[in-house]
Amino acid sequence: MLNVGQIEEGFVLDHIQAGKSLAIYHLLQLDKLDYTVAIIKNARSNKHGKKDILKIECDITKVNLDVLALIDKNITVNVIKNGEIIDKKELSLPKEIKNIIQCKNPRCITSIEQGLPHIFVLSDEKKEIYRCKYCEEKYNERAQQFMRW
Amino acid sequence: MRHLMSPMDFTTAELDALFDLAADIEKQPQVYAHKCDGKILATCFYEPSTRTRLSFESAMLSLGGNVLGFSDAGSSSAAKGESVSDTIRTVACFSDICAMRHPKEGAPMVAASHADIPVINAGDGGHQHPTQTLTDLLTIRSLKGRLNNFTIGLCGDLKFGRTVHSLIEALVRYDNIKFVFISPEELRVPDYITEMLNEKSIPYEEHISLEDTIANLDLLYMTRVQRERFFNEEDYVRLKDFYILDKKKMSLAKEDMLVLHPLPRVNEISVEVDEDKRAVYFKQVQYGKYVRMALILTLLELA
Structure with a gap:
């Protein structure tokens, strides 16, 4: 079995659906940050058979994790200090998401206005419904299929 | 500064005040005939409309104000590919308030977010017509x-x-x-x-x-x-x-x-x-x- 060493300070995203770690890596824009990141694909999981894990060696406040809940609430976030888990963060849906999903309504102004950010606002937390800020087009599915990579 | 994008932008109490004012205008229009002296309404209509545009223009003229604008996208700089955000910033230099109709949903909201004058949504596609x-x-x-x-x-x-x-x-x-x-x-x-x-x-x-x-x-x-x-x-x-x-x-x-x-x-x-x-x-x-x-x-x- 492949072994990846523990990190001293940073955070670990565990229980990522197998095969989705690279998408999350991009979604969190980790490619633009100069930190050590371990991407572990298809690790063994008692619950799901296999899973992905991301280990990121940086202060958790440097990365906006809000969007993770939109993708999969089952992802766990373990905050590490001195090699120990010191906190487990609960994921909650962000009130607003910017440039993560795109409005698919061809009648929406976002389809023609250059440079306009695609903003979705959480309109129903219980049903996990987001609506386009501009045209109110409903979006209530998980973000995977809308990710641009 | 407020805009009007949706009828829900106003509380029922605010709507009551608005309707009381409208009722008073109906009763004694002469009192309001010069309230907007020196003010300009821009009607930016990217798609044809008879009633709504004329209603806005008549409303402003009856308040003593003036109007300018365009009545279809072909006669505006949109035909040259100008964005809504650029157009409104220009229009805001010439007017005090803007009524915008646009075939794309949410266009007046984009205008409102770039304008330093009040913007009224005068209809945006199949979305709102407050x-x-x-x-x-x-x-x-x-x-x-x-x-x-x-x-x-x-x-x-x-x-x-x-x-x-x-x-x-x-x-x-x-x-x-x-x-x-x-x-x-x-x-x-x-x-x-x-x-x-x-x-x-x-x-x-x-x-x-x-x-x-x-x-x-x-x-x-x-x-x-x-x-x-x-x-x-x-x-x-x-x-x-x-x-x-x-x-x-x-x-x-x-x-x-x-x-x-x-x-x-x-x-x-x-x-x-x-x-x-x-x-x-x-x-x-x-x-x-x-x-x-x-x-x-x-x-x-x-x-």
Whole structure:
């Protein structure tokens, strides 16, 4: 079995659906940050058979994790200090998401206005419904299929 | 500084104040004839409109202000590919308030976020048409004396009709309103509306026949089946004359039922109904002007 060493300070995203770690890596824009990141694909999981894990060696406040809940609430976030888990963060849906999903309504102004950010606002937390800020087009599915990579 | 994007932007208390002002304008227009002296309204209409644009322009002129603008995208810099955000920043240099109609949904919101003048959504695609809703509410309040305790029938295209959706959303904030939706199967009110009514426990019925239900209504809101909303001409032809309100059907209605229509009307209301005192759709146009006058004054903080 492949072994990846523990990190001293940073955070670990565990229980990522197998095969989705690279998408999350991009979604969190980790490619633009100069930190050590371990991407572990298809690790063994008692619950799901296999899973992905991301280990990121940086202060958790440097990365906006809000969007993770939109993708999969089952992802766990373990905050590490001195090699120990010191906190487990609960994921909650962000009130607003910017440039993560795109409005698919061809009648929406976002389809023609250059440079306009695609903003979705959480309109129903219980049903996990987001609506386009501009045209109110409903979006209530998980973000995977809308990710641009 | 405030804008108007949706009828829900105003609380019911704010709407009451707006309607009181509109009623006062109706009563004594001379008092308001110079309230907007030196002010300019820009009407930026990226798609054709007769009633709404003229209503805005007439409203501003009646307040002593001036108007400028364009009435289709072809005669604006949009034809050269200019963005809405650039256009509004230019327009804001020439005017004090802007009414914008645009075929793309959310365009007035983009304008509002880039403008340092109040922006009024004068219709954005199939999304919102808040000043029509304000017009409808003022008409009901003025002629019925209240905005609560009635049964309203909405008839025709309830699927694509933005005026219908906005009016329902605005009316659910008032007490004891019952909705009767009358439409062909293909043009039923969208699920999100019925879901919202279910959640709020607001009573509604859905019917196909107008004759069967007209006797129970205090208000009847007729709508046009809009050709531009159909991809298939055959469907449009089949559905366009599904409802025709005529004298015979009006004879089944209550003596004090009011007939409203956002206009333009095509065949859905026979011209013979125009003479009926319960047909108030042309009065509605007049109320549209008063409410726009009140809105301009309110947004310019001149009320």
